[in-house]
Amino acid sequence: MRPSNTVLGVLVASIASARPLRLPEAPFLLALCSSGAALGMTVYVFSPNLWDPHERRLLGYRPGRGGSWLQEQVPLPDVVYDRSHYGSAEEQAAGAAMLAQMHRCKPFSRLSRPLPGKLHVQELLAGCEQLAPLLPDTLRCEGVQSLRAALRRFGGSLFIKPDAGMQGKGVLRITPAPEKGSWLAAGRTGSNRTFSTVIAGEDECVRRAARFAGRTAYLLQPALNLYDPEGRPFDVRALVQKNGKGRWSLTGCSVRKGLPGSVTSNLHGGGEPAEAAESLSMMFGGQLAESLLKRIRSASLLAAQTLESRCGRLAELGFDFGIEPDGRLWLLEANSKPGRACFLEHPGSPISIKAVRQPLLYARLLSSRGSSAAAAPPVPQPNRKTDGNSTRNHHTENVQEVHP
Incomplete structure (x- = not known):
């Protein structure tokens, strides 16, 4: 039997050492640690850059006074709760390697796993x-011809979103503009900046939409009301x-x-x-x-x-x-x-x-x-449904910074 004090490590993307320390989802993480302590659990936050594979030592953050976070050496987890949102494929690979190394030192369970695209x-x-x-009816974006077909299929309106996007970033909504033969294109860039523009002509509309999508895997849906x-x-x-x-x-x-x-x-x-x-x-x-x-x-x-x-x-x-x-x-x-x-x-x-x-x-x-639930952590695989974007998976944000 395992000890009753479950050790839960909450994985986030790399944590910068700046002061004051800023953790992603800080209110949620703070609540997790506090509620975990009340349940007799050890809960801490860690990231790939806090793992020392040579010393087999893990540093983590636990709440201090006044909402602060204290860094200390922590025990290896019984369970890993993955809340990471990596900004690049390289960061994602580093996280997968760290988990594999930790698992060899002490098998742990994954609380959950990512979804595909x-x-x-x-x-x-x-x-x-x-x-x-x-x-909703959904098609894969495969260039200008697929955009043109989708625009006509969906009655002149179109919603375009990245297959691996999140937080509403990198989306584009195309609807007919008041001027005949024109379209209103509005959306958000990969850095979440809003934009809006009127485009004259179907050819120009689909060309600029294709440019907006670039080589990133995008999906096409009707622009629902x-x-x-x-x-x-x-x-x-x-x-x-x-x-x-x-x-x-x-x-x-x-x-x-x-x-x-x-x-x-x-x-x-x-x-x-x-x-x-x-x-x-x-x-x-x-x-x-x-x-x-x-x-x-x-x-x-x-x-x-x-x-x-x-x-x-x-x-x-x-x-x-x-x-x-x-x-x-x-x-x-x-x-x-x-x-x-x-x-x-x-x-x-x-x-x-x-x-x-x-x-x-x-x-x-x-x-x-115990060990029956602690299967080896899965190594993230490229999304098989992408258009050659082999380094991306469902939670890597890399949408284009291009306006239509």
Whole structure:
């Protein structure tokens, strides 16, 4: 039997030694460490640059006073919770090598694993008869001709997003402009800067869209009407997690509203969260809102089970749903490393507490299973569904800094 004190290491991308120290998702990480201590667990944050393979020594960060972080030598983990968002393929490779070295020193369990690219995920979900009607029509971007065909197929409107993107970066929305024969192209660059321009002529429109996509793997979808009555883009983020018994449950839902005129609702792009039931009731009325939330719950749990059956063990997933003005529901994306910002908006609320505690309880369960759960960590493989972008996987951000 293992000791009851589970050691959970939370992996993030490389941490700079600047002062004051800034960790990604700091409020969530702080809550994890605090809640873990209350459960009798040892929880710390580490990154690839804190591992010494020669000394087989790992440094990590644990909370200090006043919200500060203290660096200290930490025990090797029983379970690794991967929250890394690497900025390059090189950083990603360094992280994979570090985990392999650590695993040889002491086998550990992975709390979860990454998902493949968006198109592959959609193909997996489309194999479920109940989920297929919720998925928007999606094509792979393969240059000018594919863009032209998609623009005509989707009635002159088009939404273009990277297959491996995140946080709403690198997206482009094309819709007919008031001027006949022209299109409005609006979106966000890879660094999340907004842009908007009018393009005259279909040939010029698809040419500039192809230039925007570049050699990065992009997907083409219809530009759905996912705006509230005030013209703000919005979606519903559903967080599903495994509990301390290893069973899927819905932690909660939150509406995310973007800025007026924006094409995304992501909080990193200036959006803000809102309570789901109240916000949807204001837009659709109480009865339809209740029905929508029930459908979102059932679809999220079914999607989680479907993806886990195809991809291997998962611990939590964030699903983004779009809703058109007539109440048509769409399952837009699945995220294997869902953010917590919209669920930690009100610390101490039941949803915020559950969003933090569930991964801890599941980690403790995996630790109690011992070596049977501590399989060798998978080495990230290139996304087989890309167009030659062999160094990228689902969480590497490398979209082009090109305006259409």
